[in-house]
Amino acid sequence: DNRDWPAYNEGLVKVGEYLLDLEWVKGWYAELAHMNDGKVGAPYRFPKSLIELQVLWHTKSIPYRMIEGMTRSLSKLGKLPSYNNYSTTNRRANRLDYSLVPPDGQNLVLFSDGTGLQAVNGGEYLREKYGKKNRRWVQIVILGDPNTKEPVHFEVHLSPESETDSALRQMKHIIENGGNNIDSFGGDGAFDNMDLWDFLRDNDIEPAIKPDKSAREDTDNEIRNRHAKERKKSYRNWARKHRYGMRWPATEGIFSAIKRIFGETLRASSEIGMEKEASAKIWAYKRMRKYAKALN
Known part of the structure; x- marks a missing residue:
């Protein structure tokens, strides 16, 4: 492992700082005024920044009732103007x-x-609703960047779906809504799908998808045919040419870090709760990395 260990360790320390960073409190009332400007119905009493901080705590497996106690203590210490109860936070x-x-x-x-996160409290609900023995796992499909080692987009599915279909939807969303160009896209053999190959060809996206050993070389997609030939001739040369080795830091490396920091289980029991809790882990991971980088 050639990582810079002092920098790695300091990054973890900075992530810990983020969990108690209260700089945003200076803008408590200004943020509330902005949130309530033109709002119909009861006004917000607590700014979004407070809820986001509490969500970060919750991703560390701290129950919302305990989070209420933590927030109450910070209020008593004069660090927060007021505190909310756990049901409001949830x-x-x-x-x-x-x-x-x-x-x-x-x-x-x-x-x-x-990858999958285990639904501890919602497992029985998922099995009852979807009728499968393996429905205790909530599926997450990400698009990751190997250079930043961060997720760029993701989907959460309570019932497992095709990873190929998910990747296609996510790339279309980025192209149509993000104002970004996608230079290249890669994945393991599970993504060796003709619809995906055709999408990459039609959008001028360089593929780094691992073809099957016995993949046909006479399809209607010449790019896929070329990859199949190269892979059969020499997998090592194909992988080096198309930078297939970058797949790990963009996917499995991210999943490993998220599970190490936030755990592999979900505590929520409702559909919306499980979906949001899984999503929050991905969101929190990127927020923490951004915070650590900003302090460098």
């Missing part, structure tokens, strides 16, 4: 948008893969 957390904002104006290099 309700507001389930309404937050955890989608990621792709880097603006960049040509993206992306790899995709999927």
